[in-house]
Amino acid sequence: GQQVMQIPQYQHVQEGEDFTTYCNSSTTLSNIQWYKQRPGGHPVFLIQLVKSGEVKKQKRLTFQFGEAKKNSSLHITATQTTDVGTYFCAGSSSNDYKLSFGAGTTVTVRA
């Protein structure tokens, strides 16, 4: 079955620094989504990427979908304390409404 791997599992970042989390799928995806879960909260949808090579930005967050539609990345610039949480990528295959979630990257920020 489809597997989505996400690295790193933990990211400790100094406030103001940049970091990237990566997502890789064992199969070609029709789309990939990113979710953020704050400590003690529930996952909240951030963005969906559909096209090969697609890049989308949300303020300091940049999301990219690989050319082969098997990998994705989330890059955060100038990390702030509000970025604390766990970021999940989730992919689905064509004609499949189920999402396969990565294990998540848990981000902590040193002020």
Add this chain to the structure above:
Amino acid sequence: NAGVTQTPKFRVLKTGQSMTLLCAQDMNHEYMYWYRQDPGMGLRLIHYSVGEGTTAKGEVPDGYNVSRLKKQNFLLGLESAAPSQTSVYFCASSPLVGQKKDTQYFGPGTRLTVL
């Protein structure tokens, strides 16, 4: 709109006891899902439903049953709870069509402990 709600928020069970978790959504979404979240393992799909009266198994269905008698409700049952079912359970829903098709909206979660 309340979005997706889950009851209860917390529950402690003894091994062998049964319980039902209730998920309700007021967004008229077709699809509903039950996940469990364990440390370091992300979200794993237990069961899902593509419409009223239909359910299907996900990645980790053993030990759980579900029902979707009404479009807005999705129930998750544990017939005989085991310590391995200690987890945080999330319900989610998603629309069939529209701009946010495939986007999943999550409930606040139920933290279950089985002793």
